[in-house]
Amino acid sequence: MKIEIISTGDELITGQILDTNANWLCQQLFSQGLQPQRLHTVADNLNDLVTLFTEASQRSDIVLVNGGLGPTSDDLSAQAAAAAMHVPVELNQAWLDVMKQKFAERGRVMAKTNIKQAMLPQGCDVIDNANGTACGFSFTFNQARFYFTPGVPHEFKHMFSTQIWPDIATRFALNNKLVQYKITTFGLGESAIDALIQDVTIPAQLHLGYRTASPEIEVKLISSDADIIKQVAQQIEQKLADYVIFTSDESDSSAEKIQHLMLAKQATLALAESCTGGMIASSLVAIAGSSGYLDRAMVTYSNQAKQDLVQVSADTLSSHGAVSEATAIEMAQGAKLSAKSDYALSVTGIAGPGGGSALKPVGTVAFALATPTETYSQMLVLPGKNRTMTRKIACAIALDMLRRHLQGLAVYGHYDFAPKWQAH
Amino acid sequence: MKIEIISTGDELITGQILDTNANWLCQQLFSQGLQPQRLHTVADNLNDLVTLFTEASQRSDIVLVNGGLGPTSDDLSAQAAAAAMHVPVELNQAWLDVMKQKFAERGRVMAKTNIKQAMLPQGCDVIDNANGTACGFSFTFNQARFYFTPGVPHEFKHMFSTQIWPDIATRFALNNKLVQYKITTFGLGESAIDALIQDVTIPAQLHLGYRTASPEIEVKLISSDADIIKQVAQQIEQKLADYVIFTSDESDSSAEKIQHLMLAKQATLALAESCTGGMIASSLVAIAGSSGYLDRAMVTYSNQAKQDLVQVSADTLSSHGAVSEATAIEMAQGAKLSAKSDYALSVTGIAGPGGGSALKPVGTVAFALATPTETYSQMLVLPGKNRTMTRKIACAIALDMLRRHLQGLAVYGHYDFAPKWQAH
Numbered sequence: 111m112k113i114e115i116i117s118t119g120d121e122l123i124t125g126q127i128l129d130t131n132a133n134w135l136c137q138q139l140f141s142q143g144l145q146p147q148r149l150h151t152v153a154d155n156l157n158d159l160v161t162l163f164t165e166a167s168q169r170s171d172i173v174l175v176n177g178g179l180g181p182t183s184d185d186l187s188a189q190a191a192a193a194a195m196h197v198p199v200e201l202n203q204a205w206l207d208v209m210k211q212k213f214a215e216r217g218r219v220m221a222k223t224n225i226k227q228a229m230l231p232q233g234c235d236v237i238d239n240a241n242g243t244a245c246g247f248s249f250t251f252n253q254a255r256f257y258f259t260p261g262v263p264h265e266f267k268h269m270f271s272t273q274i275w276p277d278i279a280t281r282f283a284l285n286n287k288l289v290q291y292k293i294t295t296f297g298l299g300e301s302a303i304d305a306l307i308q309d310v311t312i313p314a315q316l317h318l319g320y321r322t323a324s325p326e327i328e329v330k331l332i333s334s335d336a337d338i339i340k341q342v343a344q345q346i347e348q349k350l351a352d353y354v355i356f357t358s359d360e361s362d363s364s365a366e367k368i369q370h371l372m373l374a375k376q377a378t379l380a381l382a383e384s385c386t387g388g389m390i391a392s393s394l395v396a397i398a399g400s401s402g403y404l405d406r407a408m409v410t411y412s413n414q415a416k417q418d419l420v421q422v423s424a425d426t427l428s429s430h431g432a433v434s435e436a437t438a439i440e441m442a443q444g445a446k447l448s449a450k451s452d453y454a455l456s457v458t459g460i461a462g463p464g465g466g467s468a469l470k471p472v473g474t475v476a477f478a479l480a481t482p483t484e485t486y487s488q489m490l491v492l493p494g495k496n497r498t499m500t501r502k503i504a505c506a507i508a509l510d511m512l513r514r515h516l517q518g519l520a521v522y523g524h525y526d527f528a529p530k531w532q533a534h
Numbered sequence: 535m536k537i538e539i540i541s542t543g544d545e546l547i548t549g550q551i552l553d554t555n556a557n558w559l560c561q562q563l564f565s566q567g568l569q570p571q572r573l574h575t576v577a578d579n580l581n582d583l584v585t586l587f588t589e590a591s592q593r594s595d596i597v598l599v600n601g602g603l604g605p606t607s608d609d610l611s612a613q614a615a616a617a618a619m620h621v622p623v624e625l626n627q628a629w630l631d632v633m634k635q636k637f638a639e640r641g642r643v644m645a646k647t648n649i650k651q652a653m654l655p656q657g658c659d660v661i662d663n664a665n666g667t668a669c670g671f672s673f674t675f676n677q678a679r680f681y682f683t684p685g686v687p688h689e690f691k692h693m694f695s696t697q698i699w700p701d702i703a704t705r706f707a708l709n710n711k712l713v714q715y716k717i718t719t720f721g722l723g724e725s726a727i728d729a730l731i732q733d734v735t736i737p738a739q740l741h742l743g744y745r746t747a748s749p750e751i752e753v754k755l756i757s758s759d760a761d762i763i764k765q766v767a768q769q770i771e772q773k774l775a776d777y778v779i780f781t782s783d784e785s786d787s788s789a790e791k792i793q794h795l796m797l798a799k800q801a802t803l804a805l806a807e808s809c810t811g812g813m814i815a816s817s818l819v820a821i822a823g824s825s826g827y828l829d830r831a832m833v834t835y836s837n838q839a840k841q842d843l844v845q846v847s848a849d850t851l852s853s854h855g856a857v858s859e860a861t862a863i864e865m866a867q868g869a870k871l872s873a874k875s876d877y878a879l880s881v882t883g884i885a886g887p888g889g890g891s892a893l894k895p896v897g898t899v900a901f902a903l904a905t906p907t908e909t910y911s912q913m914l915v916l917p918g919k920n921r922t923m924t925r926k927i928a929c930a931i932a933l934d935m936l937r938r939h940l941q942g943l944a945v946y947g948h949y950d951f952a953p954k955w956q957a958h
Contacts, residue, residue, distance in 0.1 A: 121745045123569050124756075125560030128552055132575075136549030145547050147582060149575035151556075154743075158571060181725040184743060216917075217953050221725045241919060262746065264920065319550050330550070381833070387819025388812025391833045395811025398887055398921055406839035408832060409805070409815045415830035418872065419843065448842065463822055497822055 111282060112170040113139065113146040116162060118177040118187060119261060123153040131176050131266055138270065142279075143288045143334065146174075154178060159190035167194070167252035172278060174270075177261035179244040181223045187258055188247070192231035195251050199229045205236055205245045212243055237273050241265045248277070255281065289336045291343050292358035293329040295350055296506055297525045300327060303350065310345045313338055325503045325527075326355065326364070352519045355510065364509050365393045365400075371516040372403035372453075377482075379512075380449035381407035382420045382441035384432065384458035385475065389505045405449040410441065420444030420456075433458050435476050435487040442478035442485055454480040455508045461497045474531055475504045479511045479521060486511065486521045489531040503528065535706060536594040537563065537570040540586060542601040542611060543685060547577040555600050555690055562694065566703075567712040567758060570598075578602060583614035591618070591676035596702060598694075601685035603668040605647045611682055612671070616655035619675050623653045629660055629669045636667055661697050665689045672701070679705065713760045715767050716782035717753040719774055720930055721949045724751055727774065734769045737762055749927045749951075750779065750788070776943045779934065788933050789817045789824075795940040796827035796877075801906075803936075804873035805831035806844045806865035808856065808882035809899060813929045829873040834865065844868030844880075857882050859900050859911040866902035866909055878904040879932045885921045898955055899928045903935045903945060910935065910945045913955040927952065 115135055121127045132149055139146060147170065152158045159178075166173045178187030192199045206228035213220040227244050230236070237246030237257070244260035246269050257274045259266045278284065295303060300320050307329075312318050316333040329346060331339045347354050356367040372379060381391050381404075391407035394400050408419040413432055416422040421444040422437055430436040441456035459475025466472035473494025478487040488511075492503045507525065515521050539559055545551045556573055563570060571594065576582045583602075590597045602611030616623045630652035637644040654660070654671050661670030661681070668684035670693050681698045683690045702708065719727060724744050731753075736742050740763065741756040753770060755763045771778050780791040796803060805815050805828075815831035818824050832843040837856055840846040845868040846861055854860040865880035883899025890896035897918025902911040912935075916927045931949065939945050 120569075120741070120743050123560060123573070124564040125557050125562075126745060126754075128554065128557050130552065133549050133552050136547060138549075140548040145544075145577060147577065147579075148586075149547070149573075151573035153569060153571065155571075162572075180744075182728050182744060216951070218950065221729050223725045223728050262748075264923075319545070319548075321550055383812070385819070386816070387824070387828075388807070388815030388831055388833065389819075391812030391835075392810070392816050392925075395809070395813075395833075395835065395885075395925070396922055398885075400811075401835055404811075405836045406832070406834055406843065407812055408830070408843070409812060409819075410830055411815075411819065411825055412829045412873075415873065419830065419832070449836075449839065461819075461822075498820055501819070 111144065111172065113144060113172045113174070114166045114170045115146050115149045116166065116173060116175045117149070117151045118154060118159065118175065120154050120184065122151045131261060131263055134263075134267060135174060135176070135270065138275070140332070141288050141290050142275075142284065144284075154184045154186055156186050156190055156193070159186055160194045163191060163194040163251070163256070167254045167256070170254045171282070173254045173256045174274070175256060175258045176266060179227065179246070179258065179260040181221070181226050181243075185226070188230055191234075191249070191256065191258065195231060195249070197232040200232050201225070202228045202230045202236060202245075205230070208245070209243050237269055239265050239269055241268055246274070248274075288332050288334050289339055290358070291331045291339045293331075293343065293347060293350065293354055294323075294326050294356050294364075295329065295353045296326050296355045296364070296510055297353050297523045298327065298350075299526050302526055303327060303329060307346050307349045310342065310349060312342065316342055324499065325506050352514060352523065355513060363397070364506065364513070365397050368394065368509055368513060368516075369397050369400060369403065371513065373399075375452075375516065377452035378403050378405050378449065380405050380445040380451040380454040382445040382454065382456040383407060383409050384411060384416070384441075385461040386457045386501050386505050386508070387411060389501055390455065390457065390508055393505060393509075405451050408445055408448065416441060420448060431470070433460055433470055433474055433476055435478070435489050438476035438478035438489075439485050439487050442480040442487075446480045452482050453512065455512055457504050457508050459492070459500075459504055460494070461500050461504075462494050463497060466494070469533070470531070473500055475500075475507075477504075477508055477511060479515060481515060486515070488522055490525065490528040491531050492528045535568065535596065537568060537596045537598070538590045538594045539570050539573045540590065540597065540599045541573070541575045542578060542583065542599065544578050544608065546575045555685060555687055558687075558691060559598060559600070559694065562699065564712065566699075566708060568708070578608040578610055580610050580614055580617070583610055584618045587615060587618040587675070587680070591678045591680070594678045595706070597678045597680045598698070599680060599682045600690060603651065603670070603682065603684040605645070605650050605667075609650070612654055615673070615680065615682065619655060619673070621656040624656050625649075626652050626654045626660060626669075629654070632669075633667050661693055663689050663693055665692055670698070672698075712756055712758050713763055714782070715755045715763045717755075717767065717770060717774065717778055718747075718750050718780050718788070719753065719777045720750050720779045720788070720934055721777045721947050722751065722774075723950050726950055727751060727753060731770050731773045734766065734773060736766065740766055748923065749930050776938060776947065779937060787821070788930065788937070789821050792818065792933055792937060793821050793824060793827065795937065797823075799876075799940065801876035802827050802829050802873065804829050804869040804875040804878040806869040806878065806880040807831060807833050808835060808840070808865075809885040810881045810925050810929050810932070811835065813925055814879065814881065814932055817929060817933075829875050832869055832872070840865060844872060855894070857884055857894055857898055857900055859902070859913050862900035862902035862913075863909050863911050866904040866911075870904040876906050877936065879936055881928050881932050883916070883924075883928055884918070885924050885928075886918050887921065890918070893957065894955070897924055899924075899931075901928075901932050901935060903939060905939060910939070912946055914949065914952040915955050916952045
């Protein structure tokens, strides 16, 4: 079966945004055992769209078109589809009514320009959009079934999963579903992972791939045979041991894994963050139900805040500095005390680009984990090339210390990219 | 001038990696005033590649091909290029010698399979690769100039910048660099913006576009004439008035704009966050130099934390609830007091999916801004469909209140998507 994906939009052609929608669509298709023959990206240009739709209609079975369904004049997908098929666009009264109702529910009056979003190629089928005012639509043109969706990611994904894929599966009687299993690791580079698992035999029916989701790396196993996946996964997880932070059968993110572990222990957590500046807290709060174990976080950005909120002593700050294991330890212990929590994590470091010195270069970050019985600490030198990436790695290391402790593993992992800090 | 970009590789078609190379190339071209007509992504399949190369050769002036130059059997770009032109591939002795030397320098022996990387379409020009063993190559086929590069990002980028772009600029005598200007807005949907600026005349030499960077919307002006951009921008900014949160000549993000305003006032800020859970702090800390005004943030997730850290009274919590203007006001005032800061912002709300009620549905969020002289507060009902998006909008509204105050505008904006909460 031949599939093409067409993404439209000047913001793609000018490189302003990455086409994550097409990438997601490829993943969805691949998980069903399908691969598109071609992906296209075209600008918001009527002639180019008409030409491409016509070409695609003559060589493919399925054409998925994303973008260009907004209310503004540079949204041309419906008009181009109609022009390619030599039919008019016409008002779809049913969708106009839905739109008016959506606006009314939000206490708003629909602007006249929005009517454009109910002007569809004559004879097409409407695809409902539960999350927005741009409906999708589908039709058969020459040999291909076309599906049009808006470019807003959460609208598009929901429409594909709930309506378009079921329609495709029925229409083309598909059932060769692939199973995908992900092992998410932290602390090793791709080649180090590769070296560790080189003795694992990969059967021909199984596809092994890597995906970097900085700073984590996912090892993906894909096959139509769930048993083979299970068997190979077991061997790989054994080889990668404590670098595995979670697998796709248990959670979707490091924060979710932490939540599972904390709730299972019925324990509570407090945070004291400096250079991460709330990033750890925010990543944990992203998971619904985090209030079940997270009590509070103190973003102690200034030295005064470190003294006020988590009782770091002025002595420690002046003799060891704000970025030191001594300060991190007092931050974690102070946070634990403030919240009367079972655990506390702290991070203090130099995210850059300024603030580094010969002794403590940009990327130097101290961590502490206070547990019910003791406090662990370490100071590492993270790759300090980029402020955001340094903070993300710091966030990952802090959570990794907690995960390791909760799983009964060594608290201090060896991280390929973050050697221990050493006073020269 | 017509340009196409062709990316090859199964890892793109299966969605395993995002095509950041094509995106980078689009950015490079755009900065030179050029836009490709089409981007294609194709699998490692000989027939598909030959067909596409042939088509592109007949309609474009420049074709940039990325990927498929490795030593393995699924790397087919050179073979496909030769087949399309009906010429043989032949050994390029000069590049083979370079490769052998590269291996020797690293103390390695070249595997026989690598010879494939010196087998190039007859008559092509070699493009040197300073960072790897896969050379690029270029040739003219029908009306188009083709440039082939390997997919490894740093190899490809270096080759494009140092050899391919200079060749294109010379060959096509290019010098029409485009200027881009962005007006970032918050509070209005795309159609509302469109309606507000409909009276502004857009000259033919100027391209106007929208980009949604949820929850913000960017209005983009692109032209080779900086004066025209300036003139139109002025009119649009006047129409959009206080919905404009920043423009590209002053900052790159809302957080950076806040930083500019706060540093200019030499004022300090504290935060008390509940449902946003550190997201506001983290977004501000992302900007280097934020320690110049941000003193601390308290993520008061539990009721106890609200009492301990920002002195919300137990009475207020029991009579008004944690999600109320009364609580938000005490949070902001308590944060300001704790930090002895000039300003404080607070947010407390129901991010969902659980925790909503008939009176206070998911998405109900209370905000307060404490200034040196008074405290402002409001409670709004945000679209509560997605926990992360609700938190992002809450973050944006809190920062918008501060920005508006610092700019001398009304603190309470009218947000299309977030009506005031009303006790029924």
